[in-house]
Amino acid sequence: MNRPSSASIDACKRMLAAALGPSKLIDDPDLFSPYGQDWSFSTPSMPDLVVRAEGVADVQAVFRAATAHGVPVTPRGLGTGKSGGSVPVQGGIVLSMERMTRMKDVSKTDMIAVAEPGIITETFMRNVEAEGLFYPPDPNSLKICSLGGNVACNAGGPRALKYGVTKNYVLAVEVVIPTGEVLRFGKGTLKHVTGYDLTALMVGSEGTLGVITEITTRLIPNPAAVTTALVSFPDLGRAGSAITAIFAAGVIPRTLEFLDDYALGALREKTPGRFPENAGALLILETDGTSVERSMEDLERAALVCTEHGAIDVLVAQDAAQREKMWEPRRMLSVTLSETAPRKISEDIVVPRSRIPAMLDGAKRIGEKHKLGLATYGHAGDGNLHVNILFDEDAQERADQAVHEIMSLTVSLGGTISGEHGVGLTKREFLSLEHSEPLIALQKNVKKVFDPAGILNPGKIFPSRGVRE
Numbered sequence: 001m002n003r004p005s006s007a008s009i010d011a012c013k014r015m016l017a018a019a020l021g022p023s024k025l026i027d028d029p030d031l032f033s034p035y036g037q038d039w040s041f042s043t044p045s046m047p048d049l050v051v052r053a054e055g056v057a058d059v060q061a062v063f064r065a066a067t068a069h070g071v072p073v074t075p076r077g078l079g080t081g082k083s084g085g086s087v088p089v090q091g092g093i094v095l096s097m098e099r100m101t102r103m104k105d106v107s108k109t110d111m112i113a114v115a116e117p118g119i120i121t122e123t124f125m126r127n128v129e130a131e132g133l134f135y136p137p138d139p140n141s142l143k144i145c146s147l148g149g150n151v152a153c154n155a156g157g158p159r160a161l162k163y164g165v166t167k168n169y170v171l172a173v174e175v176v177i178p179t180g181e182v183l184r185f186g187k188g189t190l191k192h193v194t195g196y197d198l199t200a201l202m203v204g205s206e207g208t209l210g211v212i213t214e215i216t217t218r219l220i221p222n223p224a225a226v227t228t229a230l231v232s233f234p235d236l237g238r239a240g241s242a243i244t245a246i247f248a249a250g251v252i253p254r255t256l257e258f259l260d261d262y263a264l265g266a267l268r269e270k271t272p273g274r275f276p277e278n279a280g281a282l283l284i285l286e287t288d289g290t291s292v293e294r295s296m297e298d299l300e301r302a303a304l305v306c307t308e309h310g311a312i313d314v315l316v317a318q319d320a321a322q323r324e325k326m327w328e329p330r331r332m333l334s335v336t337l338s339e340t341a342p343r344k345i346s347e348d349i350v351v352p353r354s355r356i357p358a359m360l361d362g363a364k365r366i367g368e369k370h371k372l373g374l375a376t377y378g379h380a381g382d383g384n385l386h387v388n389i390l391f392d393e394d395a396q397e398r399a400d401q402a403v404h405e406i407m408s409l410t411v412s413l414g415g416t417i418s419g420e421h422g423v424g425l426t427k428r429e430f431l432s433l434e435h436s437e438p439l440i441a442l443q444k445n446v447k448k449v450f451d452p453a454g455i456l457n458p459g460k461i462f463p464s465r466g467v468r469e
């Protein structure tokens, strides 16, 4: 991939220094490293300049300078993405939103919130909860990722099972497109059907169509009571049949997360004594409701189903602190697993709930065939499985082959190659497994309308070869 010439970079830097002043720019290569990578473990690629925008006018200035000198711009939230979306593969400018963190409004009457994109997701949630309201999307990275990154990736989380994902809450966005225009898509109202739904197009666009500078979300009442339990099973098969049976019994839990034996083993090493030694699979079952009694009633019903399907232990949290303690290892499981092997590839496939057993079986077989460590955990309730391949440096080729086979199996089971992390850089070559050539060409043409000069986040989403536009 071509990086811009040093003459273009120098001219662009001069233009931005004059427009923004030195405090918003980082041009010392020794400080680039945090902006050249994310959590995808893809090869780092350093920018030529970092701009930390403080408002819409700064974003416009970046696009003016970048367009004038043909320099790529890669938007960045807090860099926790798992598909390389914020990695500046062609160098140029990283446009960081880390300083745009204002909470602008929480309206109890309209039940909406308005914030800048750089706000940490958990901070946004706490501001909303302080008003007795609830913003459900809860990526496990919520303490370290930004709301803007969540919108750009259409982030999900454990609570998606009952409440949906980010796209179900975004009502409107303010966006700066690469031509420098500031546009508002959507309204702060629950209903809005004038024109195309460009808000929906922005959600999940992975920083390839425009830079989101303000977000309006809808909110719902905060459920009064939450109940959490850890349910242990001797093996994954029995946990799988319990998952289906819980829904058949008419319970929709707030979350239904599962961990396989490999993931449990990694957690046991890290936090000895916290998980039963004889467990081969674990469910984190959480219910909520308008009263403690209602929430507990649902939990008891689901727990009974689990026991009927072979659960060996049900541990119910007695207070918020215990609940947090149950969630903590799950939230950091991705990090814990990366400590078990020199290399890790983490996929976030989704299959229809009925195909989960076939997917788990198939992934295990692929891992065994290629002699690779394989841990699967995730949001079992909605079929979103994080398949993690763990391996030594010399097994990269086998791991890549295993990823390919896992992706193909997913699509053949009626699933999708990404449920929440997006395509970005790491999954772009797999897009054609799922999207037809005309569909990819149509999307590339949509990008051209927003970004005619092709300067915004190049090298992402679309396969590098072979698709006509």
Ligand SMILES: Cc1cc2nc3c(=O)[nH]c(=O)nc-3n(C[C@H](O)[C@H](O)[C@H](O)COP(=O)(O)OP(=O)(O)OC[C@H]3O[C@@H](n4cnc5c(N)ncnc54)[C@H](O)[C@@H]3O)c2cc1C
Pocket (backbone or CB within 6 Å): 038, 039, 074, 075, 076, 077, 078, 079, 080, 081, 082, 084, 085, 086, 097, 117, 138, 139, 140, 141, 144, 145, 146, 147, 148, 149, 150, 151, 152, 153, 154, 155, 156, 157, 158, 206, 207, 208, 210, 211, 212, 213, 331, 332, 334, 335, 420, 421, 424, 457
């Ligand atoms: C431990 C861990 C657990 C995780 N768990 C989950 C999970 O449960 N669910 C889930 O969905 N994800 C999860 N993730 C992935 C990641 O946290 C999410 O994708 C998150 O939404 C990324 O936010 P960010 O601010 O870090 O964005 P970044 O990584 O900085 O950027 C991600 C993408 O969004 C674009 N972008 C960022 N901000 C803007 C903006 N203002 N305008 C336009 N484009 C923008 C970037 O260009 C890039 O393509 C996890 C990650 C980690 C490390």
